Amino acid sequence: MDKSxxxxxxxxxxxxxxxxxxxxxxxxxxxxERIIIGLSGGLDSSLTATLAVKAISADKIHLLYLPxxxxxxxxxxxxxxxxxxxxxxxxxxxxxxxxxxLRIYSLLPLNFxxxxxxxxxxxxxxxxxxxxxTGGSVLSARLSGSGGSMVSRANAYINAKHRVRxxxxxxxxxxxxxxxxxxxxxxxWLTGTFVQFGCDHNADLMPxxxxxxxxxxxxxxxxxxxxxxxxxxxxxxxxxGLEDKGKLLGSYKDTDLILWSLENx
Numbered sequence: 044m045d046k047s048x049x050x051x052x053x054x055x056x057x058x059x060x061x062x063x064x065x066x067x068x069x070x071x072x073x074x075x076e077r078i079i080i081g082l083s084g085g086l087d088s089s090l091t092a093t094l095a096v097k098a099i100s101a102d103k104i105h106l107l108y109l110p111x112x113x114x115x116x117x118x119x120x121x122x123x124x125x126x127x128x129x130x131x132x133x134x135x136x137x138x139x140x141x142x143x144x145l146r147i148y149s150l151l152p153l154n155f156x157x158x159x160x161x162x163x164x165x166x167x168x169x170x171x172x173x174x175x176x177t178g179g180s181v182l183s184a185r186l187s188g189s190g191g192s193m194v195s196r197a198n199a200y201i202n203a204k205h206r207v208r209x210x211x212x213x214x215x216x217x218x219x220x221x222x223x224x225x226x227x228x229x230x231x232w233l234t235g236t237f238v239q240f241g242c243d244h245n246a247d248l249m250p251x252x253x254x255x256x257x258x259x260x261x262x263x264x265x266x267x268x269x270x271x272x273x274x275x276x277x278x279x280x281x282x283x284g285l286e287d288k289g290k291l292l293g294s295y296k297d298t299d300l301i302l303w304s305l306e307n308x
Contacts, residue, residue: 050303053258055265059094062250066098069248070222077221081212081242082106082125082133083280084118087226089125089272090263091251095224096129097266106133107215109208109242111142118280121272128269134215138207145207150200151193201281205241212242222247230256230295233302255299 070078078095082088095104108122119135126133142148216223225246231237232252237244251259256277263273277295 050307051255051258051299053254053261055262058254058258059097059262059266062094063098066095066224066248066250070099073222073247075220075222077103077105077216077219079105079107079212079216079219079221079223080226081208082108082122083226084108084121084125084272085275085277085280086263086268086272087228087251087256087259089121089268090259090266091224091226092125092129092131093263093266093268094250096131101130102132104129104131105215105219105221106131107212108133108135109138109211110135111137111139111204112148113282114280115278117275118278121269121275124269125272136211138204138211141207142203145203147200147203150196197282202238202241204281205238205243208242209240209245212246216247225249227252228254228256228259230299230302233306234298255302256295257299260295 066078078099080088080092080095082092092104092106106122106126108119110119122135123133212223215221223246225242225244225248227237227244227246227249228251231243254262260273
């Protein structure tokens with residue numbers, strides 16, 4: 044029995060060409076001098092940066108890596124690796140001091156816990172004890188936390204980081220007469236796995252928003268992103284203990300097929 048065609052199958056060459064033209068057209072229309080991209084070291088932002096370089100040129104692309112005390116060194120290495128491959132400027136700005144002033148770290152009991160493994164253990168403990176949850180059910184918990192609960196405190200902890208990064212990206216953009224280009228995809232948009240007014244969904248341009256996350260993987264391979272970035276899990280790198288954003292949805296491939304089916308009746 045023949046298998047049904049995959050409705051998510053795309054032509055990476057044509058899709059990439061359309062996206063680069065889209066970026067180029069808006070860059071010229073808005074009469075900007077630079078493109079500003081928040082680079083996380085993950086696949087989405089790395090692909091966005093790669094396509095922006097193709098659309099304009101590396102010397103007009105300004106990449107920002109904005110870690111805090113919870114950020115993993117692995118993603119910093121991958122951000123540097125991608126910037127070097129693209130020959131693009133990369134600036135690293137730690138947002139920890141800003142988050143301390145805003146007293147964000149006091150929201151969760153991680154203040155005096157050294158090391159990623161111990162912090163991850165603590166988050167998992169809180170998840171079990173206070174939420175009674177494991178695995179992917181964290182997503183539904185984040186959407187239903189009551190005021191003052193551990194869930195709502197975790198939401199504030201996570202969301203503040205994205206919003207501080209947004210402010211920095213736009214500050215840099217305005218200084219350089221730039222255009223902030225975001226890396227949001229359709230899967231995030233339809234499932235609500237993003238932060239309102241956060242750096243993942245607040246930009247002048249979102250050139251990947253029409254594509255599902257699993258489709259981005261195909262384009263990323265076509266564009267020759269570093270294997271280390273292609274192969275690693277979709278780590279939000281926002282809170283110890285939350286290691287793979289894709290697992291919150293079950294899997295990107297299955298989720299995307301469900302979303303496509305819902306959208307196309």
